[in-house]
Structures are given as structure tokens and as C-alpha cells.
Amino acid sequence: MKMKKTLALTLAALMAVQLTACSGSETSSTSQTESQATENSSAGSSDEMTDEERIKAAAEAGKVGNWGLGNEYEIQALLTKYGLPIDYITQDFTMDQFDSDAITLASAMTYNELGLVKNDYDGALNYGDSVGIIDMNDQGVAMLEDNLFCSKKFAEENPNTVKAFVTASMKGWAYACEHPEEAAEIVFAAGSSVSAGHQEYMAKEVAKVVTTDTKGNPVSADKVGQMDEAAMQQTLDLAKKYIKLEDTAASEKLQSFTLDDIRSTEYLTYDPEKDGAPEKTSVSVQLKWLPQCQFMGYYVAQAKGYYEEVGLTVDIISGGGDISETTAVYNGTVDFGVTWVSNLINANAGGMDLLQVAQVYQRSALVLVYKK
């Protein structure tokens, strides 16, 4: 008998918990209609809004989106610039939340998500010119993205291999930027993750990021892969400010970093006569994401035989999902990796000893996209 009472009591308790949970969401749905109303009243003037007003409106409505996982620092720097809290909503790898207005200021890479929003090919949302962008370079919060790195130990033991791989890869990049359509075909043939139309769009946009610096000045073909001192320093400074590590030792290490702890410009040129042959001739490179024109330089160098020219056999390994390229390079699974500079800084703070040997993207490709 007693047992039945206990059972009834537990059941009642369970129901009470559920009821409170439900009523909690009910009250919040009323506040939602209210905020929607205020939003609608301001929507009419959105075309004349300044970037600052747009950022403030989206931040106050809690509708700024980013993927997180180390991609959020530029957005946080931007929010800080306008005196806003650094909170954002996690964006998934589609632009559905932007389409449905769950996010009004959505993160987008110019070469990828922005095309999926603007263009009219299959799988894209066809917004055309009805969307506008806020550029991180213009806002002065640009952090450099795709680079090329290896472990310090690997670079010390195989300097010629590193030099050969860097120069051949950058030759591939320079060619790809001059011939984006051909590069798109090469990548598509190499096992593309996206449609041919999107691949071509991506090739053209990536070419812009590789051959233009943060100030908007052109970068010549022979400078592809260079490390712009000021842009690198800004990346490191913002990283120190916005990377929050709970591990005190790692956090202190991060604050002590200078550019010499994360990059070396020694490997950008290679003279086989003077330097000698590569020590290790068979190498692999881990990409940050699936095969797409974001990495076209490596595919072009492979297809055009630039790696063979310097005596290297190269295995290009595509990433995707939660692949940790820094860990893969650190533990020797692969020799080289492509990552964002901030991810490399994070990894070195965590105790890995990685070295950036080329900086492919010369400006930030991250923008916030909004509906006009």
C-alpha cells in the first residue's frame, strides 16, 4: 500500500516538473510576439540603416549567427567594437536559419555560404542583390584564415621538403587564381563535395581573397603565400583578446606568444641547387574541409605536376565534420595541414608545437550577411 503512495507521489512530482517546463515556454512565447512587433516596426527603414545600427539591432534581438568552434573571434571582436555582448547563436552548416529569419545577421564565407545565399543554381537560395554584407576587413577586425603549417620538428628535420612543398603549392595557387575556371574543373574532377556551378563561383571568390590584402590592395602572383606582418599581428592580437581558455597554463602561454612562436617565413623560397633535394619525398596534406575550391591551389599543383617537378609525391587528404587538422599534424598522422591562424594559435597554446610556413588567404573571407 505504501508503495502505491510513493508511486503516486513520484508521478505527481514528475508531472509538476513537466508543467513548470511547459509554462516556462509559454511565458516566453508572449515575449516573442512583443519583440516581433518591435522588429516589424523598424523593418521598414532597414534599407537606410547603417552597419552599426544593423549590428546593434541583430545583437539585441539575439540573432547574430556563427558556427563557433574557433570561427567566432572576428564576430566577437566586431560586437565588442560596438559595445555589445559577445553572444551569438550557433549556425548549422546550411543557411536555413538565415532564410527563416531565425538569424538576421548570419556568418558567411564570401566564397561559400554567401554564394549559396545570393546565387540561383541548384541548392542556393537566390537572394541576388536583395542581401547586403558587413565585411570584417572593412570593420578592422579581420583575422587571417587558411594557411599552411607543419610541426616545428618536421620543419627542422626536413627543411627542403617543407620549402619544396610550399613553393610548389604556392605555384599551384598562383596558377589557380589566374585561371579559376580551369581550377574549378580540376577540383570538381578530384572529387568535389559541391556542384560544378558553386565550385566555379568558389574558385573566383577564393582567388580574390588570395590576391587581395586586408586593405584592398592587390597581391602579385609571386607574393602568394606571403605573411603580411601587420595582418598577422592583428590576427594574433585579436586571438589573445578573444580566445578564452579555461586552462590557466595554456592561457598564460597564449598571452606570451609573439609572431615568431607561430610562423616562419624561411620556407617560402626554394632553390634545389643551393638547398639540396627534399629529405622526405612522400608527404601528405590534411585539408580543413571537404574537397572544394577553398583548397584549389593544392589540387592544381597536383594536377599540373608542380609537386613532381620538385621531387615530391603528395597525398591530399580532405577533412570534414570535426576533423582536427592541428592534432593530425601534431601526432604525425599527416605532414602538413591547412587551418585558420587562430586555430594554430589555440593548438600551440594547448602545448602543440606547430609552425605556419605559408599564409594563403591574404584577407578575411568572413562576412555577416543580412536581408536589405
Add this chain to the structure above:
Amino acid sequence: MTNKARLNLLASVLLPLCVAVLLFILWQTEVLHILLGTDTITLPLPTRIGEIIGQNADAIWEHTQISLRVALGGLVMGSVLGYGIALIATIFPKWGAGGLSIVSAFNAIPIVALAPVINNWTRDISTEVDQRSTVAKMLVVMIFCTASMSINAFRGLTELKPFSEDLMKTYAAKRGTVFLKLRLPNSIPYIFTALKVSVPSSIIGALVSEYFAEDTVGVGRQIRENIVKGQYPTAWAYIAVACIIGIALYAILMLVEHLVMKRRKG
């Protein structure tokens, strides 16, 4: 204490404790790293993990509470729903069995596929991302926990002791009485069987649902963020916390079961 009780204590407490101590020694002396072919960065030493837990106790407790709320909320919702489905299946036995297979089929959908769908459903619940995200995560856990409860409770409600139903009939007991005096008590042990499966899976469900949630909080999310950022000691600190939550909830469940079953016998 009898000899048998002593043996029981040895098997249930001392043995796991010895294994844990041995593991700790192997881990701390880096023998484990040699065995697994790894290093102290990807698999930090226990003392280093403990140090980080100590330094960030407040932040970790925050994330733990968030994950616990999701796990327990989803567990309760899923268990109540599962028991409800079992009740309906008992009352309408003809299509009850078929309904239960559908519930088990739902249980097999991977979270990766489920999470974006649920995120879409819950988008209109609230403008506050933490509120709608909590509901979305609880729904994922609920789906995880429904099947084991409905299947076990259905067995408890229908697989009665031989002749007990016939006996009730000879007493001319009404269906309601049979239900209250026979079926309901008979299902209690089965509820605990179900919970033994769904308590651990509610924690796994909560952690994984955080991977795909809109809100960037919770123990699971911290594990993912820190691994992607190469912060293994911090990631391991959260993994350790997840293990502690799992063990603690399971221990509480065993205790409650022990108390309830003892009362039943008495």
C-alpha cells in the same frame, strides 16, 4: 556479516576500486600512453585534468547543471511518455504491439539527423535561444528514453504471474481493479530495468544533443569545442565530469531501486 555478504561487497565495491586505482597508476606513470601509443597532450595526466577541474569548478558546475537539467528533463518526459504508450498498448493489445515497434524505430534515428529537425520545430517556442535550445535538447533525450520504458513497462503490465489474472477473474474483479492491484505493481521492477538503460543513455543523449544545439553551453558542447581547439586537458576535464555525472545518477537509481523493492517485499 556473513561470508556471502562479505564476498558480495568485495565483488561490487573493492574490485572496481582496485581496477580504478590500477588504471590511475598506469595513467599517471605514462605506461598507459605507451600501451595506447599516444602522448600527454592528447591524453593528459590525471593530475593535470584534476588541476583544471579545480581551477574552473564554477564554470564546470554551470555547464554540469545545464546538462543535468536536459538529461533529467528528457528522461522524465521520455519515461512518462514511454509508460503512457505502454498503458495504451495494454488497454488496446491488438495494435499495441505494432505501436511499440514504431516507438523502437524512432529510437534508432541518429541524433545527427534528428537535431536539426527538432531545432526547426522549437524555433518558435521562444526568442531566448537558451530556452528554445533547452526544449530542443530535452526532446532529443526524450526520444532516446521513450523506447526502453515503453517496451519494458509493456512487459511489466502484460506478463503477469501464471493464474494471477485468472484468480482476479474468479474474484469478479473489474478491469480497473485488475489494473491497480495486479498490473501496476507488477510493472514496478520493469520500470527500474528500463531506467537502468535510459539513465546512462539520457546523459549521452544530452551531451550529444548539445553538439547540435543553437546554444553553445553544456558539458558535451565544451568537450567538442575544446577538442576542436586542441585544448585536450580541458576537454578531458569535461569528459571526467560527464563520467562522474553518469556514475552518480546510476548510483542514485540503484539506491532508489533498493529502497522501493525492499518496501515491496516488506
